[in-house]
Amino acid sequence: MPPREKEFAALCLVLDVGVTCRTSDFLVTSIRCASELLQRRLFSESTDRFGLVLIGDERTNNVLNYGHVNVLDGGLRVANWDLLDYVENHVQGTNHESDWLDGVIVALDLLKTETEGQSKCQEKKIILLSDLGCVSNSDNWDSVLLALKKEKVELSFFGPTWADDDDPSQLGVNGTSPEPEAGPSAAAHDPPKTKTPQQKANEAVLSNLVNESEGVQCSIEDAMATFINHERRKKKPFPWKVAMEIGPNISINTVGYIQTRREPPKSWKKCLARPPANGDVDELKAATTFVKNNDAQEVVEGSNLIESYKYGPELITVAEEDKASFSYDGGPKSLCVLGFVPQSDIQRQWLLGDGSMVFQPVEDDEPSMAALSALAFAMHDMRMAAIVRKVYRAKSTPRMGMLVPEYRPNDEGVDELTIVFIELPYSEDLRQYEFAPVFNDSIRPSNSQLEAMDDFIDNMMLIEDGEELVKTETIMNPCNQYLYRCLTHRVTQPGKILPDVPARIKEFMKPPPELAQKVDTLVKRLRELFPCEEIDRKKEKITGDEMFVDKSKGDVTNASEEAPTTNDLSISHGSVLVEVGTTTPVEDFQKLLDSGSDLVPLAQQLESVIEKLVRASLFKQLYGKICDCLKVYRASCLLKDNPHLYNDYLSELKHLLESTQKTDLLIDVQEKSLGMIGRDEHHASKFSADEALAFLAVPVDATKESTSKAATVEDDEDEDMLDDL
Helix, strand or coil, rough: CCCCCEEEEEEEEEEEHHHHHHCCHHHHHHHHHHHHHHHHHHHCCCCEEEEEEEEEECCCCCCCCCCCCCEECCCCCCCCCHHHHHHHHHHCCCCCCHHHHHHHHHHHHHHHHHHCCCCEEEEEEEEEECCCCCCCCCCCHHHHHHHHHHEEEEEEECCCEECCCCCCCHHCCCCCCCCCCCCCCCCCCCCCCCCHHHHHHHHHHHHHHHCCCCCCEHHHHHHHHCCCCCCCCCCCCCCCEEEEECCCCEEEEEEEEEEEEECCCCCCCCECCCCCCCCCCCCCCCCCCEECCCCCEEEEHHCCCCCEEEECCEEECCCCCHCCCCCCCCCCEEEEEEEEEEECCCCCCCCCEEEEEEEEEECCHHHHHHHHEEEEHHHHHHHHHHHCCCCCCCCCCCCCEEEEEEEECCCCCEEEEEEEEEEEECCCCCCCCCCCCCCCCCCCCCCCHHHHHHHEEEEECCCCCEECCCCCCCCCCCCHHHHHHHHHHHHCCCCCCCCCCHHHHHHHHCCCCCHHHHHHHHHHHHHHHHHCCCCHHHHHHHHHHCCCHHHCCCCCHHHCCCCCCCCCCCCCCCCCCCCCCCCHHHHHHHHHHHHCCHHHHHHHHHHHHHHHHHHCCCCEEEEEEEHHHHHHHHHHHCCCCCCHHHHHHHHHHHHHHHHHHHHHHHHHHHHHCCCCCCCCCCCCCCHHHHHHHHHHHHCCCCHHHHHHHHHHHHHHHHHHHHHHH
C-alpha cells in the first residue's frame, strides 16, 4: 500500500538578480533571506514544496518565453540540500534589467501547472524579493490581479528598508542613503534608502496586488526576523489514555498529554546517502567489528562474544536468563493515587523529570468529566496534591509523581482548571549535603551591603507590572540554532572551517536592554560596597626537620614555627587519621590503638569495616583483608584482656555470613589454620560453620596468665595461618 500523501503548501520564490539588486547589494540580503526560509522548512521537516524563479538572469528558461526569466528545473519540490546549495552558491548577479511583473506571471503559471489536480495543496504563495529598481510593464497588472484571485494565490513582497519620505532625517543626498551609525545594530540591518521615481511607481502597483491578494508587504529584515530561527518538526499531541485509580473502588478515565519536555536535537543514526544519477536512495548503516587486542588484530565473530561487567579487577559474566531477572516488572499501565498531602509539603527542589503532563477528562465521557472536575476543584480549594504511581506501559519502570491542580488557558484563551503531573524523586534519589554557614562571626555583611543586594534583586525581576520582560516560551535553544547553522555550512561549504556563533544567536541570552540599563548603576554600587582585593599568599617551604620536629626535646624555638594546624588542608602538611577505613583497616586500627584510643569504639569501627567488606566481597576476592581484620581484632582483645568483645562479635559475624550466604569465610579460615590447603573436597567439607566458629573463638575459662600464654601460642599459629592468606 503506497504511503498516504500529506497536505502541503506551494511556495514560489521570485528572486531578482538584475543590475540594480547587484549594484545595491540587495541581492546578498535576498539570497540570505531565501536561504533562511529554506533552512527553516528543511529542519522542521516540512512538506511544503518550493519553486525558484530568477528574474534578470542570463538564461531564459520558462514556458511563457519571457526574457531573462529563469525557472529552476524540477518544478516544485520539498526543501532539500540541493535546492539550498543552489541558492547559496550558484545564484549570481547580472547586468540585465529585471521586470518583477514578468516574474510574478511566470511564478503564477508555475503554481497553476504544478498544483493542478492536487487535492492536498492547502495554499499557494508567491514571495517576491526585489528592490523594484528597473522599469516594469505594468499595463496588464489588472489581468494579473484577476489570475491571483482565481487561483487563490497570495502575493508577498520583501523589499529594502526604505526611508520615510516625511522624515527628512532619514533622507540622503541625491537619492543616496545616509551614513550608517556605528554600533552593533548597524551590521544587523541595512540603513534606510530613499526611493527613486521608478521604485515609487512600481511600489504603488505592487501594493495593490499585495493588498488585494491578502499577502504581506514588509522590509526584508523584518521578514527574516520571523523565520530566521529554525524549528524542529512539530508533533501532534499523542494521548495517553489511562484509568486513574483512587483506592479499590474509584476509577476515573483520563487522557494525559505531554505539555513540556526537553528534547535533544534530532538523531542522525539513520541517514540516507546521496543517490547517484538514476539510482535509488541507500540507507547508511553502521557496521561494528570486534577484533582482538594483539598485533594480528584478529576478527572475533559475534557468536563467540560473551557480555560481562567489570567489577574491580574481576569480569562478571551475565547470561541471558540473568538479564531477564535484572529488570523490574512494574506491572500493567496504571496511574494509582497513593494519598494526598498539602502542596506546601512538596519542596521545589524535589520536582524532577524531563517535563510535565496535563490530564483531562475523556471526550464525550460525562462520568469522567464530572469526576475529574470535582477532584480538581476539591484539591484546588484544599490546596492539596496527590501522590501517584505512574506506569507508562506494561513492564516499564514505575515513576512516582504528584498531581496538582492548576489554571491554564485553553485554545480559546479562557483559563480552565487542569491537573498537572510532575515527577518526584524516590528516597534513594535525594542527596543530603552539609555546607558551611553563609554568615559567621568573622563574615557578616553590613546593613548597607544587604540593602544594596536587595535593590539589585528587586531591579533584576523579569516581571514588571504583571508583564514578562523575557518571553521564555518564544526563545529558541541557542545550542540547537548554532548546530543547524553548522550543518548548513558543512553541506554548502564542505571542507571549510565552521563559522563563529552569529550575533543573532548571542542575542538570545542577553538581558533586555531596559533591564541592563537599569541595573548598570546598581552594579557600580555593588563594586564599591564589595571591593575585591588580590591576596598574594606566599607558600613557605617546610623541611622534613621542621615537619617532624620533636617538641618534647625542646627543639621548637618559635611559636610561629610550630606545625600547621588542621585547618590548613595543604597536602604538604600531612593528614590526620580519625577513624578506621576500608582501604587499610589493619594499619588504621593499629595506629589508633597505639595512639591511646579506647578499644571499644575502635572495635566498633573495625566491625563496621568488616561488615562492609563482607557485603562487597564477590568470589572471595576480599577474604584476605577480612581475615587480617579478624587477626588484629583477636590479638588486641587478648592484649587488652577483653575476649568477650571478640567472641560476641564472632556470633554476630556468623549471622551476617549466613544472611549473605558466605559462611565459607569462617571455614576457609579454619582450613588454613589446620593446613588443609590443597586437600580434596571430601576432607575440606567435613567442617561446619559452628565448628569453625568454636575454633576461632578466644577461650575465656582459663586464668589471665594461661590466657596470656595461650594467646602467645595462638598468635603465632594465627600469624602463620593468616600469613598464608
